[in-house]
Amino acid sequence: MIFSKKFVSDYVELNEDIKEIAEDMTRVGNEYDDARKLVSALNLIIGEVIECEMHPKSDHLHVCKINVGSEVLDIVCGAPNMRKGLKVIVALPGAVLPGGIIKKSVIRDAVSNGMCCSLAELGLDKKFLSSEDIDGIHELPMDAPVGEDPIKYLELDDEIIDFELTSNRSDLLSMIGLAYEVAAIYDRDVKEPIPSYSTVKDNFDSEVVLNVDTQNCSLFLLGRALNVTIKESPAFIKNRLIACGIRPINNVVDISNYVMLETGQPLHFYDADKVNSNIGVRMASTQEKLKTLDGVDRELTSKDIVICNKEKVIGLAGVMGGFDTEINPDTKNILIEAAIFDSASIRKTAKRILRSEASSRFEKGLDQRRTYLAMERSKELLEKYADAKISEYTHEYKVKDVEDKLIDITLDKINSILGMNINVNDVTEVFRKLDFKCEVDGDSFRVTVPSRRLDVNIREDLITEVGRIYGVDNIEARNLVAMLKPGKIDRYVRNIKERLATLGLNEVITYSLINNKDKEKFNNNCREEISVLEPMTEERSTLRQSLVSSLMEVYDYNKARSIKDVSIFEVGEIFYKNEEEYVEEESLAILMSGKYVSGINTNIEVDFYYIKGILENLLDYLGYSKRYDFVKCDDIKEAHPYQSAKVIINGKCVGFIGKVHPSIYKDNVYVLEINLTELRNINVGKMKFKDFSKFPSIKKDMSFIFDLDVQASDVISEIRKSSNKNLANIEVYDEYKMENEKSLTFTLTFSDDTRTLLEEEVMEVFNKVIYRVTNKFNAKLKNM
């Protein structure tokens, strides 16, 4: 919403600098984007062209002598409309225009001591200007005073603030509303316009029948203006529209916009001779169509409020008028519509068709009093600036009268919410500044909220107002007083993240929404996916069920930048639908590639055993030590069939680990994913101390040659089974692969908590183990 200082000054006295007003408005809750002069150019002067010759060395430049009062300047000008006798805007050397600083110069041997300007060159947006004003220099009226400031003369010496208003302040979408707001800040009076005009007796009351047939219209006023003269608007109307970002068209159209800016009430003018005697307001039916004033044929729905005559729809209420009944240069008589339509309906229609200055005001709600004011004001201005004769009668459809809102509140309530200690006088002062009537009874207030403040309805809204106008800068910061209790926090995920970061992995955070076609990556048994309606892009359309493909994107990004040592993890949510239920689970994924340990003469690349080691380290840390198994699996399409495994805890699969299939990555890239929601459901006992044996232990190595397919984990479990309780630990000491077989060396540690073991009893177990392993796996014992 644009605040025009000149416009608002019609209703309230304003001496403050524009920046100061902007800052003060911000302090009461109205943020702004920009506060500036409408035309920022300086060092401009009105001049008269006293000589104008063609430049001898150019086919389009003119060499002119221009009288600017104090002197006569030589200026070279290329505008096609430059001629002797014109009054023009001259930018003197040193003038700062949006296009740059004007300097004395020599143009093809002719001296030029300034520049004659078009309005576009002063920085006015081209959309507001006529084609003459875009192509050529601006021609000032013949009575323009030479030597004066042209900006002032043209009444373009306005200052504007572009506010970003909160959605509840519909009242501020008008100059009068803005005037009330600044008046409250500076404690001044607001003078609302009091329209006056003369009327003619005609048969408007009997010639036209108004029929409102929808609940979505609560007020509809229809007036008539006869014999209008369509012409250019006076400068002040045009300039104020331009300041507020609206393009001037002609006096009649401009008046409807001017009144909207002034009162906040959008108006619609119809060419009365193209509308027949019946005006109706109703909901459209689905087969209906309307050619709107932009020339587009629109298909209507049963949710659109429309204005119609006997035969057809003539306007989309609150959004856009119809093409056929539009005001045009030949219009003589006009119908004036001032109405209030249901915000939600307008909102839906506008969202589909077009958001306009008008629709955005209807969407946020209007004050019935302003509807009446706007009707009156438009009649006044049409009489004054379009020579209209105003019909005496106004058709009126009204659901209910305007009611002022009465709200009761106590001083105690105000202070207890604001946490301040202000007195009765402070509060009444605030309401006086806001122009809210207020009856005081001891510590109680009965406040009458004017109908323009649609946002103030309950006690808390009044507290907001007191806070805004009194100011909350002085609220003391108090430490919360509440019953002492420890805050609850679940640190499970934090423990995982911190452990993995300590193990050398970088945490990443990626997007939950992925491309629908990636949903089955590393998620071959895809569940029913959850997708968003109307995704912004294909890339972000479906909620992921696995984090791995996101980590692969991070890997790709870094690799494309020659960063190949990537060891990353993410803990994030995965989403799917189970019957009618939306399920969210927590997942951990890791991707590792490139060097893991590095230094002089030491570069260790990640392989399967490193990523497995990271996972085991984490699982041990979380308390799952000795409870997990890795079971070969070859059914994940994206994984290397011989270098991947399922992770099993207590017989339950909690995730997978493996190498990315070489058809996807030529590099060695390893990934894993663990479902943390599942993992957390597996109980872990509390950390406890178990005493170690005080007696010496005995270590024995054994080495076998196996078939290539034999798994170390199977051998270990066989060793365990065939030995006794004195076997304290087994380590795989070495693996050596040959053509068709491999050797594995195990180190077995024996100990007993109560005594020193005898060599013979250890050897007995040792030999039994060797016997069982060689038999079971058809293995050969290697001589150590």
Next chain:
Amino acid sequence: MKEKLDSILLNAKEEILKSNNEVEMNVVKSKFMGKSSEFTEIMKGIGSLSPEEKKSVGVLTNDFRNSFNSMFDERLKNIKQEVLNKKLESEKIDISLPSKSVKVGSLHPLTHIRYILEDLFVSMGYDVVTGPQVETDMNCFERLNIPKDHPARDMQDTFYITSEMLLRSQTSSVQVRAMLNNKEKTPIRMVCPGKVYRRDNDDATHSHQFMQMEGLVVDKNISLADLKGTLLEMARCLLGKNTNIRFRPSYFGFTEPSYEVDVSCFKCGGKGCALCKNIGWIEILGSGMVHPNVLRMCGYDPDVYTGFAFGVGLERLAMFKYGITDLRGFYTNDMRFLNNFNRKDVE
């Protein structure tokens, strides 16, 4: 006899000092103290001397032995030290060469911010809770006093899944859950960090996915002063102990009154600089007193209870705290970006 022993000792001393290693030392030892040494001969002869002579010669031989041993041990000690020194010297390394190290990991900057805030609020007795990202329209809007077609929905264009399900556009939905789940309707102090989603195009200052943390306190006699105290603690914890805050009135629908909260610019201290656009203040979050309709819809009597709520974007905080200028960096995950955060920050 004395002269004889003195002369042997003199020779011995000379040879001990000439010896350069343990082997040579052993040779010297056997030469002067061994079975066939002069000294051993003298010792053998003592038996045939008179008691008086025995006594005087005994003193002399004792002195000799002590002197020899002390010279010998001294020298041996020195030799061993030299050997050790040589060995140490041979093990000399260039300590300036780079280390051999496991890759250094890091937590994501948003995680750093999240944990700083979680720890602060837990220390003040707040519970840290979470809620689902796939939410109902009811919890994300309706129960927050933002009915369908409310203009405030404009501000947060939302990803819908069905007409009633959506990706939450604000962590405020967890406020609703916390109040509804509290069946005894006892006081609440909680914060809720988590991901939220809005239909924004990703650029330097927007992201369709980002992190928020919501705070909610519901109790008797809660006021704006309590909110200010809480937010001041938070601002100072994150941005330094000299930070100040100010409230600017605003509008959010689920709070009334509502305030945007600015922190004094931590770069210029409030004097005005490029970061704060010469205003001296920087907006960091939205907050307010819980709207009575919200309390009522969640089962709390607004005549008995009041509360405050705030919601803060973690990206924004991280950008200020660490000096990050492009929001996209958080989600691109360039290793060079992430490795900035591989350390413990100073408190």
